[in-house]
Each structure stands twice: as structure tokens, then as C-alpha cells.
Amino acid sequence: MLLVIDSATEACSVALLDEDRIVAERHEIVGRGHAERLIPMIAELTGGMKPDAIFVDCGPGSFTGIRVGLAAAQGLAIGWSVPVHGYSSLALIAAGNFAQGEADQLTVALHGGHGQLFVETYAREPFRVLEPLQSLFPAEAAAAPAHLVAGSGAETLVAARGHGEAVTAYPRAADARLLPTALRVLPPRPLYGRAPDAKPKM
Amino acid sequence: MSLILGIESSCDETAAALVTADRRILAHRVAGQESAHRPFGGVVPEIAARAHVEILPSLIEEVLAEANIPLGQVDAIAATAGPGLIGGVMVGLMTAKGLSLSANKPLVAVNHLEGHALSPMLTDPDLAFPYLLLLVSGGHCQLLFVEGVGRYRRLATTIDDAAGEAFDKSAKLLGLGFPGGPAVEKTAQEGDSRAVPLPRPLVGTAEPHFSFAGLKSAVLRARESGRYTVPDIAASFQKAVVDCLIDRTKRALMHAAGATALVVAGGVAANQAVRGALQQLAASHDLPFVAPPLWLCTDNAAMIAWAGALRFEAGLVDDLDVAARARWPLDPHAEKARGAGVKA
Numbered sequence A: 001m002l003l004v005i006d007s008a009t010e011a012c013s014v015a016l017l018d019e020d021r022i023v024a025e026r027h028e029i030v031g032r033g034h035a036e037r038l039i040p041m042i043a044e045l046t047g048g049m050k051p052d053a054i055f056v057d058c059g060p061g062s063f064t065g066i067r068v069g070l071a072a073a074q075g076l077a078i079g080w081s082v083p084v085h086g087y088s089s090l091a092l093i094a095a096g097n098f099a100q101g102e103a104d105q106l107t108v109a110l111h112g113g114h115g116q117l118f119v120e121t122y123a124r125e126p127f128r129v130l131e132p133l134q135s136l137f138p139a140e141a142a143a144a145p146a147h148l149v150a151g152s153g154a155e156t157l158v159a160a161r162g163h164g165e166a167v168t169a170y171p172r173a174a175d176a177r178l179l180p181t182a183l184r185v186l187p188p189r190p191l192y193g194r195a196p197d198a199k200p201k202m
Numbered sequence B: 001m002s003l004i005l006g007i008e009s010s011c012d013e014t015a016a017a018l019v020t021a022d023r024r025i026l027a028h029r030v031a032g033q034e035s036a037h038r039p040f041g042g043v044v045p046e047i048a049a050r051a052h053v054e055i056l057p058s059l060i061e062e063v064l065a066e067a068n069i070p071l072g073q074v075d076a077i078a079a080t081a082g083p084g085l086i087g088g089v090m091v092g093l094m095t096a097k098g099l100s101l102s103a104n105k106p107l108v109a110v111n112h113l114e115g116h117a118l119s120p121m122l123t124d125p126d127l128a129f130p131y132l133l134l135l136v137s138g139g140h141c142q143l144l145f146v147e148g149v150g151r152y153r154r155l156a157t158t159i160d161d162a163a164g165e166a167f168d169k170s171a172k173l174l175g176l177g178f179p180g181g182p183a184v185e186k187t188a189q190e191g192d193s194r195a196v197p198l199p200r201p202l203v204g205t206a207e208p209h210f211s212f213a214g215l216k217s218a219v220l221r222a223r224e225s226g227r228y229t230v231p232d233i234a235a236s237f238q239k240a241v242v243d244c245l246i247d248r249t250k251r252a253l254m255h256a257a258g259a260t261a262l263v264v265a266g267g268v269a270a271n272q273a274v275r276g277a278l279q280q281l282a283a284s285h286d287l288p289f290v291a292p293p294l295w296l297c298t299d300n301a302a303m304i305a306w307a308g309a310l311r312f313e314a315g316l317v318d319d320l321d322v323a324a325r326a327r328w329p330l331d332p333h334a335e336k337a338r339g340a341g342v343k344a
């Protein structure tokens, strides 16, 4: 049994998977307040049962949200003595959206900081990154190649570009079953996608 | 005897500790982040939070391994839930919630200030409630009447900077680097504390509070005047801070009837001039003076585990939806000090 934890974006999402089967899930768009909701949601889901491994969204997304999920996962992993693995929020959204349609390519756009978008483009078959992660202003992101754009920033990107189809989507923990194995065994460390704002004073 | 795992991550120290309710410190680790923040001349919250989430899990495992205690033998998990830098507080609290759920042990959400306030009892079994506590750190400058676990009366706080902040800012103005407290103390040894006339804000006033912002501005003017050496300014500044602390503490002692001791905690308690003057003040009031060992004065997890132990034994545990709090006054009934812009 696998526990999936996703709090990197506006969604607070958890799932229990048995191989490729969804045993149970909770998916809420909370915006804020992940730190209060997350562990009670996991408690409800697991009901005292111990999973064999934990998968956690490492970002990109909100800096705080990424850490809330990772810290919870690390604490759970110590107590249960089980491994923690990471995956990317953008890969998860790509996998989830490929499963719902026919598109061969997909650009994922998530709201980042300072009016920028985290943008990455994926191919369906075999599932892989076509254009690597960048943090861009919407005007710059307009160069994204795929017709279909998914994510919290999809409408922003499509509006800036003037064409294409936007699907507003947030990472859904249960979609981790759709990720190729290699993409859900990343080291459990944050993928912030952007440096901290502070500038050295020297 | 209850055994508590404590976690601290509210500023720029990541820490974990195992402490028993009968005052045994089975293991404790503190990982500082000074070098990560030094280029910025102060603690950068996002950088601190990033470091906490990297370091904390291995620190917890090290502490358990060092004490050779499986998590299953721990009775409760205590973590700082505020006040402090919220990103860092969340890392510690979320890790603690994860441990609490998976190990099926109660969670104790500890107020960081309560950790400081109760820390003197961890190393001094003779210290009894109530006592007067001067808490002087980088983020706080308060006088607390400590009546019992969860029972604190705030007698005074700073209306602007904390004392440690004044040391840090003055050190910066004097080109002494970060963190400033130890640098100012060292430089002050070569200076004359009477050389530079500096103000003692609020000293002798009827209101109970502290103020250090004016002192810092005076340090800047003294520096810019070109008339004084850096050691003389450092020594005079340190003397002014000591005078402020003593005057305000003396005033608070009049409102702390029944106090069994005068206690100091927080990073500034590392300062020998501050300690010496407080010791004298206590002696002149026929009170014992209690200063925890220096490592327990600065941020650490042993004090969080200890406060957690006392709360746990009093039946004060928390639910898994408890929130991290950037601000969290220890004494909710304390009147707002004018302009208080401080964390608590």
C-alpha cells in the first residue's frame, strides 16, 4: 500500500494506492491552511494502517506548501520506518491530463511567485520532458509549444499566447499511479524552481 | 517517567532533543545556520525554512540513535508551534505531526517563549514557582512572572527592538559583523564604558517597558561623529543596555511579590556584563540568581522537550490540526505595549 501526499499547490490532496488501484483519496482545493488539514486527512485515510512507502510532491509550487508536504512525509516515514520518494508537481499534472485525453504533447503551467509561471512541456509516448522547467512571465511563456495547457496557470498562459486550450488543474495525489516509476522515485528534496528573493548585502 | 522528543525550528537553529520529565537530557543536537545567513547580514526567513527541511529529519534520527531509543518508547512529541518565522515553525510542527500520527504518540504544541521560560527548571531542580524571568534574546525582551506551567504574567516587553537585536544592529553599525552580540562583548573589553554619552531609553519611567531603538540611533551618531573609537562605543553601548535591563528588572521586582528567584534566559544571557549585573541585583534583593547554562539560553530543543514534558504531565496535549503561529503571546491578557512591533 502506498501513501501519496500532495500539498505543493492550492490543492491539499492525499491518496492510498494499491499498485495502480485507488484505494481511497481526499482531494480539497484549500488555497491556504494545508498545515492544519493535511495530517488529519492522512489520519482519516490510513485509519491506523501503515503504508509500505510514501510518495510526496516536491514541487514546484508554493515554497511553504512544498515544505509542509515534505516535512509531514519525513515525520511519517521515521515513525513508520518506510521509505519516502518524491515526484514533480508538473509531471503529475501532465500524467493526469494525458490520461483524460488524446493529446500527444502538453504544457503544464503553474502559478509561481512574482507573477511568473512554472512552465514545462511533456510528451505522451514515451512519457518524457520535451522542454525543461522554467519560471517565466506569461509573455515569455507564450513560446510554449503544446496546444493543450494544463495547470493553475493554464488560462493565464493561453490568454498571453492568444491560442490553444486551457485546462485549469491542480495536482491530484491519486494520479501518482499514472507516473512512470522513474518519475516517482526522485530524492525527497524540494524542487523550488526559483531561488529565494533575498540578495546578499555585501 | 515520561520521555519527550522535542523539535525546534522557529528561527535559524534546527534542533532536536530527548528529555525526560525527571530532568534527564538523553540527547540533544543543534544545527546552526549562521554561515548561510551571514552574506545577508541577518536571518533570511526563506533561507532558514529551506535549511530546516533539509536538516531536521536526519537530526531527529541522530538524536534517537545517540540515546539508543526507538521512537516507540517516546511518550509524546513536542514541537515549537510559534512564535517565530512561520516557514520554519511549519517545518518543525509538520514533522512533529507526522511523527505523532505514525508513532501514535500525542502531540504537544509548545510556545517557544514557554520553552525559554521553563528552561531554568531543567537544570536547576531547586527552582520553584513563582519566579521573575528576564527573557532577552534576538527576537524578545520581556519580563515574565512565571507562576506555573501555562501561567505567565507579562510584566514588560520592548516597544521597539529586542535587546539582542540592539546588539546585532549596533554591531552592524560598528562594522563588527553578524551575529553581533558576541562581537560587541569582545570589542567592549578593550573600550571604556564611560567614554561615550549614550541615552538609557525609558529608564526611570513609570511605564514598565523596554526600548532600544533610540540607543541604536545614538550609536550611529557616535560612530559618524568620528570622535570615538569603536571599542569605546561598544563598551558604552553595552553599559547602556545593562543599565536599561537592570532598571526595568528592578521595577518589575516590585510587582513580583513572592518570587523565589530572579532568572535570566535567552541569547543575551550569554553576555557576562549582563549576567554580572543581574547577579548583583538579585543579591541586593536577597534572591537567588538562576542562569541556565549558555547552550540552554540560546535556541535549542531540550527546552522545548522539557516544556513539552511538563505540559504532557499536566494533560495538555494538542490535536493534529493545531496551527503554526507567527505571533503567540505567552500572556494573552497582557496589555498591548505601545507600538510593540515584536513577535510576541
Ligand SMILES: Nc1ncnc2c1ncn2[C@@H]1O[C@H](COP(=O)(O)OP(=O)(O)O)[C@@H](O)[C@H]1O
Pocket: B011, B012, B136, B137, B138, B139, B140, B163, B164, B165, B167, B168, B179, B180, B181, B182, B185, B266, B267, B268, B269, B270, B271, B272, B297, B298, B299
Ligand atoms: N555575548 C553576547 N552579548 C550580547 N548579546 C548576545 C551575546 N551572545 C548572543 N547574543 C545575542 O543573542 C541573540 C541570539 O539569541 P537567541 O536566544 O538565539 O535569540 P533569537 O532566537 O530570539 O534570535 C542574538 O541577538 C545575539 O546577538
